[in-house]
Amino acid sequence: xxxxxxxxxxxxxxxxxxxxxxxxxxxxxxxxxxxxxxxxxxxxxxxxxxxxxxxxxxxxxxxxxxxxxxxxxxxxxxxxxxxxxxxxxxxxxxxxxxxxxxxxxxxxxxxxxxxxxxxxxxxxxxxxxxxxxxxxxxxxxxxxxxxxxxxxxxxxxxxxxxxxxxxxxxxxxxxxxxxxxxxxxxxxxxxxxxxxxxxxxxxxxxxxxxxxxxxxxxxxxxxxxxxxxxxxxxxxxxxxxxxxxxxxxxxxxxxxxxxxxxxxxxxxxxxxxxxxxxxxxxxxxxxxxxxxxxxxxxxxxxxxxxxxxxxxxxxxxxxxxxxxxxxxxxxxxxxxxxxxxxxxxxxxxxxxxxxxxxxxxxxxxxxxxxxxxxxxxxxxxxxxxxxxxxxxxxxxxxxxxxxxxxxxxxxxxxxxxxxxxxxxxxxxxxxxxxxxxxxxxxxxxxxxxxxxxxxxxxxxxxxxxxxxxxxxxxxxxxxxxxxxxxxxxxxxxxxxxxxxxxxxxxxxxxxxxxxxxxxxxxxxxxxxxxxxxxxxxxxxxxxxxxxxxxxxxxxxxxxxxxxxxxxxxxxxxxxxxxxxxxxxxxxxxxxx
Amino acid sequence: xxxxxxxxxxxxxxxxxxxxxxxxxxxxxxxxxxxxxxxxxxxxxxxxxxxxxxxxxxxxxxxxxxxxxxxxxxxxxxxxxxxxxxxxxxxxxxxxxxxxxxxxxxxxxxxxxxxxxxxxxxxxxxxxxxxxxxxxxxxxxxxxxxxxxxxxxxxxxxxxxxxxxxxxxxxxxxxxxxxxxxxxxxxxxxxxxxxxxxxxxxxxxxxxxxxxxxxxxxxxxxxxxxxxxxxxxxxxxxxxxxxxxxxxx
Numbered sequence: 001x002x003x004x005x006x007x008x009x010x011x012x013x014x015x016x017x018x019x020x021x022x023x024x025x026x027x028x029x030x031x032x033x034x035x036x037x038x039x040x041x042x043x044x045x046x047x048x049x050x051x052x053x054x055x056x057x058x059x060x061x062x063x064x065x066x067x068x069x070x071x072x073x074x075x076x077x078x079x080x081x082x083x084x085x086x087x088x089x090x091x092x093x094x095x096x097x098x099x100x101x102x103x104x105x106x107x108x109x110x111x112x113x114x115x116x117x118x119x120x121x122x123x124x125x126x127x128x129x130x131x132x133x134x135x136x137x138x139x140x141x142x143x144x145x146x147x148x149x150x151x152x153x154x155x156x157x158x159x160x161x162x163x164x165x166x167x168x169x170x171x172x173x174x175x176x177x178x179x180x181x182x183x184x185x186x187x188x189x190x191x192x193x194x195x196x197x198x199x200x201x202x203x204x205x206x207x208x209x210x211x212x213x214x215x216x217x218x219x220x221x222x223x224x225x226x227x228x229x230x231x232x233x234x235x236x237x238x239x240x241x242x243x244x245x246x247x248x249x250x251x252x253x254x255x256x257x258x259x260x261x262x263x264x265x266x267x268x269x270x271x272x273x274x275x276x277x278x279x280x281x282x283x284x285x286x287x288x289x290x291x292x293x294x295x296x297x298x299x300x301x302x303x304x305x306x307x308x309x310x311x312x313x314x315x316x317x318x319x320x321x322x323x324x325x326x327x328x329x330x331x332x333x334x335x336x337x338x339x340x341x342x343x344x345x346x347x348x349x350x351x352x353x354x355x356x357x358x359x360x361x362x363x364x365x366x367x368x369x370x371x372x373x374x375x376x377x378x379x380x381x382x383x384x385x386x387x388x389x390x391x392x393x394x395x396x397x398x399x400x401x402x403x404x405x406x407x408x409x410x411x412x413x414x415x416x417x418x419x420x421x422x423x424x425x426x427x428x429x430x431x432x433x434x435x436x437x438x439x440x441x442x443x444x445x446x447x448x449x450x451x452x453x454x455x456x457x458x459x460x461x462x463x464x465x466x467x468x469x470x471x472x473x474x475x476x477x478x479x480x481x482x483x484x485x486x487x488x489x490x491x492x493x494x495x496x497x498x499x500x501x502x503x504x505x506x507x508x509x510x511x512x513x514x515x516x517x518x519x520x521x522x523x524x525x526x527x528x529x530x531x532x533x534x535x536x537x538x539x540x541x542x543x544x545x546x547x548x549x550x551x552x553x554x555x556x557x558x559x560x561x562x563x564x565x566x567x568x569x570x571x572x573x574x575x576x577x578x579x580x581x582x583x584x585x586x587x588x589x590x591x592x
Numbered sequence: 593x594x595x596x597x598x599x600x601x602x603x604x605x606x607x608x609x610x611x612x613x614x615x616x617x618x619x620x621x622x623x624x625x626x627x628x629x630x631x632x633x634x635x636x637x638x639x640x641x642x643x644x645x646x647x648x649x650x651x652x653x654x655x656x657x658x659x660x661x662x663x664x665x666x667x668x669x670x671x672x673x674x675x676x677x678x679x680x681x682x683x684x685x686x687x688x689x690x691x692x693x694x695x696x697x698x699x700x701x702x703x704x705x706x707x708x709x710x711x712x713x714x715x716x717x718x719x720x721x722x723x724x725x726x727x728x729x730x731x732x733x734x735x736x737x738x739x740x741x742x743x744x745x746x747x748x749x750x751x752x753x754x755x756x757x758x759x760x761x762x763x764x765x766x767x768x769x770x771x772x773x774x775x776x777x778x779x780x781x782x783x784x785x786x787x788x789x790x791x792x793x794x795x796x797x798x799x800x801x802x803x804x805x806x807x808x809x810x811x812x813x814x815x816x817x818x819x820x821x822x823x824x825x826x827x828x829x830x831x832x833x834x835x836x837x838x839x840x841x
Binding site: 020021024035036038039040041043044091094095097098099100102103104105106107108109110111127128130133134137138141142144145147148156180209210211242243244245247248335339343346347348349412456458459462501502504506507508509510513 | 606607622623624625626628629632635636637638645646647648650651652653654655656657658659660661662675676678697698699701704705708711712715716717718719720722723725726727728729730731732733734737738740741744745747748777780782783
């Protein structure tokens with residue numbers, strides 16, 4: 001039998017981690033990515049990566065990391081994989097260190113660690129404030145090494161369209177679109193790994209990159225893969241509002257001592273630096289004395305919302321609060337946070353060494369995702385998922401600096417498991433479904449190219465983003481969520497009248513976008529309907545009408561399956577693995 | 593009150609073989625607007641200032657915060673990242689055209705894969721034994737980390753190559769970005785085991801001696817990487833390596 005062939009879709013941290021493990025074990029990999037992999041969204045991660053290395057004499061342990069992660073996620077994550085991830089973390093940091101990641105160092109030349117949200121330990125290794133960039137490059141370099149040895153073939157500038165599934169329901173490859181020549185092709189594989197990131201684009205503006213549309217996840221969801229806990233999305237407390245996107249202002253700013261505040265007098269007209277300490281409302285520190293500015297993101301985000309929308313204390317009446325670093329000396333800031341301070345200065349035109357930054361929460365991370373088992377395989381045999389595209393490590397709220405870890409760990413688990421699976425896969429009958437899937441995709445493409453109507457896909461997308469941001473982010477009401485669902489149904493209907501301003505067959509970006517948009521709309525329904533059904537408040541999912549967590553009814557993983565019916569997806573629920581830590585109330589305001 | 597507008601002139605070219613033409617756009621101004629926002633606005637309403645329907649502009653972009661390196665283009669004649677090019681800081685009409693030193697794909701999109709090929713040629717990686725748990729990495733003192741870190745911030749935007757007079761088909765010069773990566777990896781305690789191979793890769797035609805020290809690279813770099821320092825250091829190392837190889841014959 002020929003050596004197994006694995007396809008990895010997505011070249012961020014999770015995808016590259018999977019590729020490295022497969023290549024190292026002797027497998028061959030085809031790596032597909034919309035952008036050159038070095039430009040993947042992982043590059044945007046800033047603050048760091050968690051591992052309980054306990055290099056600060058604090059008595060940190062992998063168990064405490066595990067407990068913080070599960071508690072931070074409000075007990076919705078299956079504990080077995082989370083525990084294994086936290087146990088693997090210290091060795092992952094060592095590996096990254098060996099790969100040459102320029103982590104910040106202590107005077108003795110050891111790895112330095114800093115505080116992050118949702119923990120009381122210095123557990124976050126970091127490379128300035130560009131840790132995601134540095135980690136991505138380290139893995140990219142290792143993959144380039146394998147590529148030059150012929151073990152990896154890259155398809156950069158190709159977009160995944162669908163899985164190829166045979167008559168027995170087993171994955172046999174993918175179809176993909178060459179974004180330059182617009183060629184549609186199918187590629188055979190014995191297993192595929194989707195590492196296609198988050199779904200920020202359905203919210204219009206988010207901290208995510210342009211490619212984070214969730215299109216690939218939605219495509220396989222529509223082919224039968226479960227989508228789990230879709231309603232759980234993270235709104236990051238500190239982002240820079242912008243016209244085109246919300247730019248992340250890393251939690252590491254608070255990890256290094258940054259303080260969040262508003263003037264005690266709403267509309268205080270004095271220049272910000274003339275407002276004395278006693279007239280500043282450090283609301284996170286007052287409300288959460290133990291964790292202070294480093295409460296988990298869902299808590300900080302809701303607190304900022306409360307200050308702005310209930311207490312009407314936003315700066316100058318605007319939806320903004322201060323994130324203040326000006327009390328920290330310039331050299332320390334540059335050494336530890338230089339990257340993000342540059343971003344603020346470049347895009348806002350104000351020097352954050354001198355003036356407090358003005359920030360507001362923004363959609364940031366997708367906790368939900370493709371349902372996978374503990375081997376990272378979805379319910380369709382041969383379709384694996386890793387990284388932000390799947391659901392299993394963060395429960396109802398992700399702790400800062402756990403995403404880089406879960407991406408790399410998930411990639412490391414999925415790669416070898418995909419290889420093992422592929423080795424025992426019987427040969428496909430016939431063509432394994434390739435012709436049928438190519439025909440289906442080709443029909444979708446033809447219809448879209450020829451479609452006559454008056455809808456512009458980019459405008460429909462803006463409407464989707466507005467409705468999702470309004471109804472399905474920080475505070476959720478069933479009434480609003482139902483309006484959002486109706487709006488999505490309307491947009492799906494109007495999608496049938498999409499007419500492309502560009503019908504050419506060369507580097508046609510609106511065509512590719514229109515294909516993504518259909519998938520965005522379908523996955524948006526999962527988010528909204530999942531939120532309607534979860535009548536409780538848990539982690540990032542907050543409903544004022546149901547303010548308490550309800551373990552009896554909702555300590556469950558929600559699994560959506562595609563029906564193709566007008567009502568939208570079907571939902572079922574499965575028990576969460578809580579065998580190690582018994583769920584307890586989640587109270588960051590408690591004194592002990 | 594009339595809406596404030598912004599005027600763009602964008603160089604359009606449907607394919608590598610098609611003729612190029614400039615199109616003018618009047619767009620609604622918004623606070624904090626950048627060049628990528630303008631591209632998105634055009635996509636949502638692809639009509640020129642003359643009221644002629646056109647196609648959305650093809651261009652590369654991804655992170656929109658100047659860290660992925662995608663959206664390099666020439667804006668008012670200067671190679672830079674479109675996402676961090678704020679409209680308020682630019683003279684109008686804002687003229688946008690593709691990078692000129694790379695094969696054109698369409699409109700503002702060019703093929704910059706040559707940089708990734710160059711990185712392969714100089715083995716820009718740390719040759720680790722394997723990904724299994726082999727314990728911690730080598731000690732690196734903060735002073736060393738602070739020297740290396742800036743070089744690891746290179747976003748592969750290729751602006752340094754675009755503005756380099758020596759980066760052209762005649763010389764085949766690898767460009768500053770690749771040389772800076774050689775310095776980075778040669779500086780690493782494990783990476784330096786490949787130092788000689790990297791230096792030899794830069795010793796021949798298209799190698800480091802093609803550099804004419806115009807210093808445009810260091811001026812244009814959006815990440816302020818000390819590229820000319822890297823070129824000086826690596827030049828010296830390449831010469832030493834050449835001498836060593838000569839006498840070893």
